[in-house]
Amino acid sequence: MLLLLPVLLIAVVLQSVTLPGAALESIRPDLVLVIAVGWGTLRGWEDGLVVGLIGGFMTDLTSATPWGINIVRLGVVGVAAGLAAQRLAREGPLVPIAAAASTTILGFALTVLGLQATRWALPWEHALVFQALPSAALNAAIMVAAFPVLRALSRRGAAPEEVGA
Secondary structure: OOOHHHHHHHHHHHHHHHHHHHOEOOEOOOHHHHHHHHHHHHHOHHHHHHHHHHHHHHHHHHOOOOOOHHHHHHHHHHHHHHHHHHHOOOOOOHHHHHHHHHHHHHHHHHHHHHHHHOOOOOOHHHHHHHHHHHHHHHHHHHHHHHHHHHHHHHHHHOOHHHHOO
16 A cells, blocks of 8 residues: 555645646546545455545645545545445446546535535536536546556555465
8 A cells, every 4th residue: 555655646746736727627637536446446445445535635735625525535435436346346347437437426525515514605516517527527537547557556565365366
């Protein structure tokens, strides 16, 4: 899991510094979510939770949202991806792609709830159609490229007895 820390840090920096200007209007990739979901899919809900919490902490350091929203959001999506992959027995190449898309929507819902709880006004219906759904498709496309890298990192950091299993 230590191999993933520099990857998370790079993802947070890219996400907060360079990608907002390159995004189409408000459609933005969520690289940290993709990493948390991919790791949870590969390694289970416990590791998905840890990576989500660490990634959420790093994201909260660079985000304008109230403190803790990204920690909760990414922790929950890491757990959800790990549990879904466990339930589906991690079979099929579409599982991580579908997990990225569906957890993007889940993460959007959690963000909206968190922002509304802190009295931020958010037109969530418009944001769902014009932000969350296109972002879900974008994150699913990113997962296609990211999942083989995450799988290689997972194998590299696995204990010898886990590799043969």
